[in-house]
Amino acid sequence: MAIRERMSGNEAVAYAIRQVNPDVMPAFPITPSTEIPQMVSTYIANGEMDTEFIPVESEHSSMSAAIGAQAAGARSLTATSSAGLALMWEELLLAASNRLPLVLTLVNRTLSGPININCDHSDGMGARDTGWIQIYAENNQEAYDNFIQAYPIAEHPSVHLPVMVCQDGFITSHAVENIELLEDGKVKSFVGEYEPEEFLLNPGKPIAVGPYAVSNYVMEAKKNQEIALENAKAVILDVAEKFAAVSGRHYGLFEEYRTQDADFIMLIIGSAAGTAKQAVDELREEGYKAGVLKLRVFRPFPAKEIAQALKNCKMVAIMDRCESYNGNGGPLGSEVTAGLFRYKVMIGAVNYIYGLAGRDFTVEDAKEVFAEMENAMIAGTQPEQYRYIGLRSQEADE
Amino acid sequence: MRTDVTKINEQTPHEELTEGLMMFAGATSKYFKTGEWRTNTPVFHEELCKQCLLCAPVCPDSSIPVKEGLRGGFDYDHCKGCGICAKACPFGAIEMKEGI
Numbered sequence: 001m002a003i004r005e006r007m008s009g010n011e012a013v014a015y016a017i018r019q020v021n022p023d024v025m026p027a028f029p030i031t032p033s034t035e036i037p038q039m040v041s042t043y044i045a046n047g048e049m050d051t052e053f054i055p056v057e058s059e060h061s062s063m064s065a066a067i068g069a070q071a072a073g074a075r076s077l078t079a080t081s082s083a084g085l086a087l088m089w090e091e092l093l094l095a096a097s098n099r100l101p102l103v104l105t106l107v108n109r110t111l112s113g114p115i116n117i118n119c120d121h122s123d124g125m126g127a128r129d130t131g132w133i134q135i136y137a138e139n140n141q142e143a144y145d146n147f148i149q150a151y152p153i154a155e156h157p158s159v160h161l162p163v164m165v166c167q168d169g170f171i172t173s174h175a176v177e178n179i180e181l182l183e184d185g186k187v188k189s190f191v192g193e194y195e196p197e198e199f200l201l202n203p204g205k206p207i208a209v210g211p212y213a214v215s216n217y218v219m220e221a222k223k224n225q226e227i228a229l230e231n232a233k234a235v236i237l238d239v240a241e242k243f244a245a246v247s248g249r250h251y252g253l254f255e256e257y258r259t260q261d262a263d264f265i266m267l268i269i270g271s272a273a274g275t276a277k278q279a280v281d282e283l284r285e286e287g288y289k290a291g292v293l294k295l296r297v298f299r300p301f302p303a304k305e306i307a308q309a310l311k312n313c314k315m316v317a318i319m320d321r322c323e324s325y326n327g328n329g330g331p332l333g334s335e336v337t338a339g340l341f342r343y344k345v346m347i348g349a350v351n352y353i354y355g356l357a358g359r360d361f362t363v364e365d366a367k368e369v370f371a372e373m374e375n376a377m378i379a380g381t382q383p384e385q386y387r388y389i390g391l392r393s394q395e396a397d398e
Numbered sequence: 399m400r401t402d403v404t405k406i407n408e409q410t411p412h413e414e415l416t417e418g419l420m421m422f423a424g425a426t427s428k429y430f431k432t433g434e435w436r437t438n439t440p441v442f443h444e445e446l447c448k449q450c451l452l453c454a455p456v457c458p459d460s461s462i463p464v465k466e467g468l469r470g471g472f473d474y475d476h477c478k479g480c481g482i483c484a485k486a487c488p489f490g491a492i493e494m495k496e497g498i
Contacts, residue, residue, distance in 0.1 A: 099418035160417060198400075198420060205400075208421035220412035221419050 002247070003181040009137070009172035012144035012179055013079075013105050013165070014039035018049045019187035020151065022103075023074035023194070026054035026065035028084065031117045032169040033107035036079040059084035063091035063104075070100040071209045073199030075151065077102060081169060082109035085123045089130070095162045096131025097225060098210045101154030102162045104132070105147060108270070109169040110357040118358025119169040121269065121321040124298075125331045131225055133163045133232050134299040138273045140177050142296075143167040145249055148182070151191050152239045158231040164299075168271040170358065182247060190246055229300045236297055253302040255294040256309055258284060262291030264373045265310060267336060268319040269295045272354070272361045276319075279366035290370050295332070303339030310340065315348035315373045321355045329353075329386040348373070348382060354389040365389050428476070432459065436479035439495050442471055446491035453483040453492060 007015065014036050027037035043049045056062045062078045069076040080088065085106060095102055111122040124134060133153060137143040143165065150163040167173055198207050213221060233253065240251040257277050259265055266276045273294035283290040293309055310316050320330020328334065333351030340349060352369060355361040376383040400422045406415060416422065454462040454469055461477035463470045484492040
């Protein structure tokens with residue numbers, strides 16, 4: 001029987017870490033992810049798990065130590081947020097290019113500046129091209145479930161890549177909600193023991209990890225890494241199916257909420273998807289055909305699958321909780337529209353920036369986005385692109 | 399499965415390279431001919447050499463082989479021509495020459 005509890009997102013992830021009981025966890029505290037290593041060290045102090053916890057002096061060191069431990073043959077992880085992830089930048093790329101299946105639990109927080117501790121996706125999106133698999137959660141339940149699925153995905157022989165399990169800072173990490181937990185035994189047998197084929201502390205079988213490569217090898221190595229990331233798509237779906245058999249909870253690359261006959265779809269990542277679903281429910285009551293596509297897996301980016309899922313709607317609102325300073329929209333806006341073009345799905349698309357640094361995104365905000373799409377469709381125009389929601393402006397339409 | 403890394407070369411297709419370019423062998427740096435980088439070359443004047451062996455341990459690339467207490471000729475496959483050995487030699491038995 002599943003265990004019914006109430007927990008914050010950080011508690012849920014720490015609980016999952018205790019159940020998986022990895023070998024090594026180097027970590028450095030940063031808001032809002034601090035509770036995760038704090039709770040894990042409490043579990044260790046109480047003798048409830050035997051992970052080797054390494055208190056380090058920075059996130060540069062926590063990721064370096066996690067890489068070293070993983071290469072040595074230990075199942076490793078760390079946790080961070082915001083500037084902590086930025087300080088790991090160099091090592092993130094190494095973890096992926098050295099094909100180390102370690103896990104990072106990211107609690108999304110804005111990157112400075114202005115300095116601020118609240119949620120947006122600028123940290124995770126900043127690391128989007130580091131070669132990591134990125135899985136985003138809507139709530140504490142998904143943060144818990146995604147963590148349990150992370151190692152089976154990362155360690156799959158056709159993947160061997162690190163996984164970033166992301167949840168929204170404070171909104172998910174600190175809000176207490178109901179949750180259904182799996183029994184320790186079920187989690188342990190689902191995740192299994194880590195038995196790497198090749199590792200540094202393997203007497204008589206020497207290896208070198210991360211050697212210098214001359215130009216004649218680098219493109220081939222990168223291509224192989226890209227193939228592994230593509231392979232991850234099928235593995236993520238396969239692991240999700242196995243997880244459903246254990247938990248009864250189903251996951252895909254994204255969730256399609258009432259999109260089947262939808263004219264207008266909001267494409268969104270993370271906790272705000274719950275807000276968008278509420279808006280859709282209310283609009284459906286009024287007979288309005290609205291839906292939500294909640295992206296769970298951002299890397300590998302399921303461009304083809306998204307294009308397929310959107311092809312029958314009239315217009316999509318692509319919601320970015322991140323400014324990318326490319327002058328043309330947010331990261332999700334750029335990638336989704338590129339995907340639609342490549343697969344020749346010529347629907348209307350409009351990109352919005354919302355919720356930066358914890359700015360509220362309300363059901364009313366979401367409903368206004370849907371109304372704007374409908375008005376544009378009736379008028380036969382395209383809504384203004386790349387707009388900020390809830391921005392104070394002299395040109396506000398009211 | 400372990401790949402025989404001695405069979406990998408600059409013509410190997412990407413499918414046959416090791417994961418993350420992991421090396422399944424030790425001491426492979428000797429196959430990397432760093433001597434190609436050299437712009438100055440040490441020349442060994444054996445007749446001036448007293449076999450004091452001050453040069454061998456200061457070589458950063460282990461390019462002065464020592465056998466049975468005697469140093470031999472330079473390993474030009476790996477010598478980068480830094481000139482430290484020439485500075486260390488008290489007898490002028492190592493001369494730096496421009497070029498390779």
